[in-house]
Amino acid sequence: MEAKAPTASLPLFAQVESALRQRILENCLAAGDKLPSELELEREFGVSRITVRQALSALHAGGFIQKINGKGSFVTRPNELPRLGGLTGFYEHMRAQGRKAHGRTLSVRQVAAPAAAVEALGIEPGTVLTAVTTLRFVDDRPLAVGVTYGPTDLIQALQLEDTEANDVMTLLEARLGFRLRSTHIETSAMRAGKTRARQLGIGEDEPVLRIRFTPHDVMDRPLCYSELYFRGDSFSYKAVIKR
Numbered sequence: 001m002e003a004k005a006p007t008a009s010l011p012l013f014a015q016v017e018s019a020l021r022q023r024i025l026e027n028c029l030a031a032g033d034k035l036p037s038e039l040e041l042e043r044e045f046g047v048s049r050i051t052v053r054q055a056l057s058a059l060h061a062g063g064f065i066q067k068i069n070g071k072g073s074f075v076t077r078p079n080e081l082p083r084l085g086g087l088t089g090f091y092e093h094m095r096a097q098g099r100k101a102h103g104r105t106l107s108v109r110q111v112a113a114p115a116a117a118v119e120a121l122g123i124e125p126g127t128v129l130t131a132v133t134t135l136r137f138v139d140d141r142p143l144a145v146g147v148t149y150g151p152t153d154l155i156q157a158l159q160l161e162d163t164e165a166n167d168v169m170t171l172l173e174a175r176l177g178f179r180l181r182s183t184h185i186e187t188s189a190m191r192a193g194k195t196r197a198r199q200l201g202i203g204e205d206e207p208v209l210r211i212r213f214t215p216h217d218v219m220d221r222p223l224c225y226s227e228l229y230f231r232g233d234s235f236s237y238k239a240v241i242k243r
Helices: 012-025 038-045 049-061 086-096 115-121 152-160 168-175 193-200
Strands: 065-068 072-075 101-112 128-138 141-150 180-191 207-217 225-231
Touching (some): 012 049
Antiparallel strands (some): 065 072, 101 128
């Protein structure tokens, strides 16, 4: 890979650090990969050994690489279980309580992005996305139904990693190599309606808790958009806000 043109306004070490960090974020350097040697980086970027070491130190401080004495620098793996709230670890949370949790894919289809997805992802109205709808079970009882919208290649990659047994956030980080910065969450209560009532085995007029969430990577780019609808009689969403 060719070195990207340096950004003149940044110090030399920051230019090198930025170029290498971008390769990691784009998975050109994947988790576990060894970085080029210091000498190779010196030659590629046309900088001194001390500049290269400053860049590597910045990447290490940011958690992007780890240094192993005598072997070199390696790209770190994202957190195995991202700490972005209990919602993002639904399956793990239920299993940790000794309960059986799994999902069943109901459909995978291409659709015009709904208004909520357009706003969350910052895309043009009418953009075609792939939507995967999954029914989630706890102890063989349907507890939630949800749909995730995203670019076709991302949704296909998630499906290959098994969204029926794993949470989207966990797959994004632990399997697909994304590094997440935040997740935007919105909750509201609403009437189940005919389709969700049938899927969840409840009455049409019974309440469901809708939770919308959008994960953002470390560059603050939204990756996908999801809506989950939980049975109001079986699920509560708790949070602790600290200042």
